[in-house]
Amino acid sequence: MTGKTHLMGGVAGTIILIHMNTYDPLLFISAGAIGALLPDICHSGSKIGRRFKGLSKLINKLFGHRTITHSLLFLILMNMLVAFLTTNEGIRVGILIGMVSHLLLDAATKNGIKLLYPLKLTIRFPLTIRTGDKGEAVVMALLSLLVLYYSKDVLIHYL
Incomplete structure (x- = not known):
């Protein structure tokens, strides 16, 4: 999957679950977006590999991709590292949801994935798609529709 699809997957995962918690919605969704990009550090x-090129190349050399x-x-x-770096549970859970969405999308x-x-x-x-093909466009469209549908919960929070 491309970075934009992973990003949308992280946002969709957190925005769908926003009503089940008391986390700050924007922080939670932002953490989900970041988490959705993290696994591709290899x-x-x-998107994240270009930001942290040295680390990315090192991880790829040591372990390979995926x-x-x-x-x-x-x-x-990552859960242990984030828990060590912040006491904000919304950030930790958001990052995990984003990462899980990434793994699910790449398993498709x-x-x-390993x-x-x-x-x-x-x-x-069992049914897979190729990165960048029409199947991914359909997945992106479905994720976008989910985000639009569930975003009312975020808007209600801020109104």
Whole structure:
């Protein structure tokens, strides 16, 4: 999936769950958007990889693409790191939701993910799409519709 689809996935994941918590909506949704980009730190051409090129190249050299950063291990490590860096639960949960949305979206691609890294098992959904093709455009459209539909909850909070 492309960065914009991952970004929309993180926003959709948090905006759908906004009514189930008391977190600050803009902070929660922003954290979801950031979390949705984090797993691609292993790819220097990704949105986040271009911002942190040195780190991105190092992670890619050590682990490759869609391995450790697309795993349950990375989710756990990032949860621990974010909990150490902030006491704001909305940020921590938002980042995790964004990361989970990223993993789900990449599991829907032909290449899949190494969810159980360090095991070399590739996880993918039975029906997959190619990054950048019409299938991804449909996914992006559906995520956009979800965001539009559920954004009323955020607007109500601020009105």
